[in-house]
Amino acid sequence: xxxxxxxxxxxxxxxxxxxxxxxxxxxxxxxxxxxxxxxxxxxxxxxxxxxxxxxxxxxxxxxxxxxxxxxxxxxxxxxxxxxxxxxxxxxxxxxxxxxxxxxxxxxxxxxxxxxxxxxxxxxxxxxxxxxxxxxxxxxxxxxxxxxxxxxxxxxxxxxxxxxxxxxxxxxxxxxxxxxxxxxxxxxxxxxxxxxxxxxxxxxxxxxxxxxxxxxxxxxxxxxxxxxxxxxxxxxxxxxxxxxxxxxxxxxxxxxxxxxxxxxxxxxxxxxxxxxxxxxxxxxxxxxxxxxxxxxxxxxxxxxxxx
Amino acid sequence: xxxxxxxxxxxxxxxxxxxxxxxxxxxxxxxxxxxxxxxxxxxxxxxxxxxxxxxxxxxxxxxxxxxxxxxxxxxxxxxxxxxxxxxxxxxxxxxxxxxxxxxxxxxxxxxxxxxxxxxxxxxxxxxxxxxxxxxxxxxxxxxxxxxxxxxxxxxxxxxxxxxxxxxxxxxxxxxxxxxxxxxxxxxxxxxxxxxxxxxxxxxxxxxxxxxxxxxxxxxxxxxxxxxxxxxxxxxxxxxxxxxxxxxxxxxxxxxxxxxxxxxxxxxxxxxxxxxxxxxxxxxxxxxxxxxxxxxxxxxxxxxxxxxxxxxxxxxxxxxxxxxxxxxxxxxxxxxxxxxxxxxxxxxxxxxxxxxxxxxxxxxxxxxxxxxxxxxxxxxxxxxxxxxxxxxxxxx
Ligand SMILES: Cc1ncc(C[n+]2csc(CCOP(=O)(O)OP(=O)(O)O)c2C)c(N)n1
Ligand code: SF4
Ligand SMILES: [Mg+2]
Numbered sequence: 122x123x124x125x126x127x128x129x130x131x132x133x134x135x136x137x138x139x140x141x142x143x144x145x146x147x148x149x150x151x152x153x154x155x156x157x158x159x160x161x162x163x164x165x166x167x168x169x170x171x172x173x174x175x176x177x178x179x180x181x182x183x184x185x186x187x188x189x190x191x192x193x194x195x196x197x198x199x200x201x202x203x204x205x206x207x208x209x210x211x212x213x214x215x216x217x218x219x220x221x222x223x224x225x226x227x228x229x230x231x232x233x234x235x236x237x238x239x240x241x242x243x244x245x246x247x248x249x250x251x252x253x254x255x256x257x258x259x260x261x262x263x264x265x266x267x268x269x270x271x272x273x274x275x276x277x278x279x280x281x282x283x284x285x286x287x288x289x290x291x292x293x294x295x296x297x298x299x300x301x302x303x304x305x306x307x308x309x310x311x312x313x314x315x316x317x318x319x320x321x322x323x324x325x326x327x328x329x330x331x332x333x334x335x336x337x338x339x340x341x342x343x344x345x346x347x348x349x350x351x352x353x354x355x356x357x358x359x360x361x362x363x364x365x366x367x368x369x370x371x372x373x374x375x376x377x378x379x380x381x382x383x384x385x386x387x388x389x390x391x392x393x394x395x396x397x398x399x400x401x402x403x404x405x406x407x408x409x410x411x412x413x414x415x416x417x418x419x420x421x422x423x424x425x426x427x
Numbered sequence: 428x429x430x431x432x433x434x435x436x437x438x439x440x441x442x443x444x445x446x447x448x449x450x451x452x453x454x455x456x457x458x459x460x461x462x463x464x465x466x467x468x469x470x471x472x473x474x475x476x477x478x479x480x481x482x483x484x485x486x487x488x489x490x491x492x493x494x495x496x497x498x499x500x501x502x503x504x505x506x507x508x509x510x511x512x513x514x515x516x517x518x519x520x521x522x523x524x525x526x527x528x529x530x531x532x533x534x535x536x537x538x539x540x541x542x543x544x545x546x547x548x549x550x551x552x553x554x555x556x557x558x559x560x561x562x563x564x565x566x567x568x569x570x571x572x573x574x575x576x577x578x579x580x581x582x583x584x585x586x587x588x589x590x591x592x593x594x595x596x597x598x599x600x601x602x603x604x605x606x607x608x609x610x611x612x613x614x615x616x617x618x619x620x621x622x623x624x625x626x627x628x629x630x631x632x633x634x635x636x637x638x639x640x641x642x643x644x645x646x647x648x649x650x651x652x653x654x655x656x657x658x659x660x661x662x663x664x665x666x667x668x669x670x671x672x673x674x675x676x677x678x679x680x681x682x683x684x685x686x687x688x689x690x691x692x693x694x695x696x697x698x699x700x701x702x703x704x705x706x707x708x709x710x711x712x713x714x715x716x717x718x719x720x721x722x723x724x725x726x727x728x729x730x731x732x733x734x735x736x737x738x739x740x741x742x743x744x745x746x747x748x749x750x751x752x753x754x755x756x757x758x759x760x761x762x763x764x765x766x767x768x769x770x771x772x773x774x775x776x777x778x779x780x781x782x783x784x785x786x787x788x789x790x791x792x793x794x795x796x797x798x799x800x801x802x803x804x805x806x807x808x809x810x811x812x813x814x815x816x817x818x819x820x821x822x
Contacts, residue, residue: 143674143685145685146685175672176646176668176669176670176672177668179667179668181512184677191674191676192674192676192685192686195672196672197667197668197669197671197672197673197674198672198673198674198675199512199515199542199667199674199675199676200674200675200676200677200678200686201508201511201538201677202508202534202535202538202677204504205504205505205508205534205535205538207505208472208500208501208504208505208506208508208509208512209508209509209511209512210512211472211498211500211505211508211509211512212470212472212508212509212510212511212512212513212514212515212516212518212520213512213513213515213516213667214512215470215496215498215509215513216469216470216496216512216513216516216517216518216520217516217517217667217668219668220516220667220668237501237502237505238501238504238505238508241500241501241505396491396496396497396498397491397497
């Protein structure tokens with residue numbers, strides 16, 4: 122990447138992940154102190170280490186700041202509509218099972234407007250890696266509350282404090298059948314990269330929650346401070362517990378003394394979704410009761426085709 | 428008809444399983460599914476809804492037999508997103524629904540349009556709005572097919588009038604979608620979907636196949652611009668996994684596919700999305716004429732209503748009324764040129780537009796003429812009878 126520094130002097134240093142990014146799209150739109158760039162860094166490193174041909178990696182995003190990730194990674198990438206990254210990715214993954222499809226999107230995109238798709242893709246165990254960047258709010262639209270906004274938190278749509286109970290995402294993903302469930306923060310770059318790598322190599326629906334600062338629209342209004350200060354609080358509060366009881370790992374972000382439990386919680390074998398392939402050379406046969414749906418009545422052709 | 432090459436997409440055993448050559452007594456919904464299979468359908472995603480469910484059920488049986496993929500999704504938002512995803516991965520993809528699901532699909536019809544992801548949406552229309560009369564006929568989604576998603580974009584919509592045409596137009600729709608890289612609609616209605624009639628399926632080699640254009644440069648050179656159109660305004664399409672490392676976005680984008688958030692880039696892109704259909708309208712438009720040559724009263728109709736209209740025209744002629752029928756096979760593009768040519772003869776005295784809605788096609792006709800445009804409507808639930816059409820002609 123070529124950078125122009127303030128003096129006008131040109132630096133030609135390259136960054137190790139340049140080759141994995143669409144350098145012609147940089148600089149990115151993300152704010153200083155935002156965690157999304159770090160998550161993206163972990164994703165491209167995992168892609169590089171995955172041993173999967175880069176041209177077989179696909180990245181799909183919805184809409185939001187987190188949804189912009191697809192636009193920066195130099196693989197076939199699709200920036201879809203708000204909430205629909207998962208079903209779009211289902212279409213790709215089912216059509217071409219050779220592809221390693223990674224969905225990267227925000228907490229609002231994947232668990233509010235796209236929540237129904239999340240639970241069904243997990244239930245079906247579609248071969249997808251879903252990376253949910255949880256910054257506790259709708260960053261892109263200016264800091265509204267969403268399904269992960271902590272109780273009592275301030276946001277532009279909860280001026281009296283948030284009174285909805287937030288999702289506990291690993292617990293949710295586990296309950297709906299995801300065979301791999303992890304949570305890390307963007308402070309845990311190595312562990313996060315390793316979890317993503319595991320997801321890329323594991324068949325089936327792998328869900329990773331990434332806790333990430335949004336200093337611009339969340340930290341500022343909730344006494345968290347800058348991105349760096351939020352990272353500092355992750356360092357103080359995070360507890361690695363791979364065997365945690367998932368029902369007990371809700372995040373109470375506003376309570377400095379409550380831990381944020383992270384880890385690779387679930388990693389079990391579960392048969393991934395595969396479309397039925399029947400027919401002469403294949404095993405499955407439809408139940409005889411439905412034969413009428415397939416066969417049509419042939420009629421004697423007296424007149425020939427007209 | 429669009430120019431077609433006769434090269435079938437699949438060969439051998441698969442082809443024989445796909446194309447059930449012969450004469451059948453077949454349900455309209457099933458004929459639509461069989462047409463799609465014959466045209467090389469790879470992927471179906473859908474959610475059951477009357478009166479389209481038989482398309483979904485038929486494909487649940489038949490797609491696996493021919494190596495295609497069938498997925499029943501959690502809703503129509505997901506179904507529409509999934510067929511676009513499959514399309515960008517190289518599939519010929521289709522979904523089928525009715526009004527309530529059609530409304531949900533509108534969200535991503537716009538995404539298919541702006542991503543130029545070819546796909547086919549079948550809407551078997553029932554009486555609406557909302558849940559309406561779930562098992563009874565309607566034809567009130569005509570304007571929704573054209574304008575249902577936000578913004579300006581081009582689409583093509585076919586309206587079959589018989590099970591045979593459900594078969595034929597399913598093939599046509601998949602070809603048109605690929606040729607222009609657009610979402611394409613098959614606007615059936617409950618009566619056509621649930622009608623059983625003779626359907627002749629031709630030999631496989633007679634099934635027309637229009638392929639999607641693919642890049643001429645190999646991947647890896649970095650020279651391919653995924654949204655750079657050829658002269659026909661349609662860009663060749665690179666699929667996921669081919670090595671072109673494309674980026675597709677619902678944001679306004681440049682020829683590279685990268686977001687370009689300016690009014691100028693928007694104007695260029697949106698005009699092209701509209702123009703690739705608008706400028707090819709004469710090639711795309713399909714209609715059938717019946718006794719139009721000397722007609723003074725022109726009946727314009729489509730779908731099941733066109734069957735009544737045709738009979739009404741026959742009876743009217745016996746009564747000495749110089750009636751003729753223009754049956755719309757494409758609802759969109761609308762056959763404006765043909766209607767203008769009829770007007771130019773100076774012979775036409777009036778139009779009669781029977782349709783099972785409160786005047787959606789009539790509105791299009793009124794746009795083209797000052798002559799009386801008589802309506803024969805009901806909002807859904809029952810067929811319009813020939814008597815009613817003649818009564819209006821005589822008024
Ligand atoms: C259908 C629809 N509704 C609303 C929006 C507006 N919108 C864009 S992004 C967004 C929320 C994004 O939040 P999240 O997914 O958490 O991503 P973040 O920006 O926080 O990374 C909303 C509501 C939209 N684009 N589409
Ligand atoms: S608004 Fe928040 S999430 Fe969006 S780029 Fe800025 S810091 Fe990141
Ligand atoms: Mg968010």
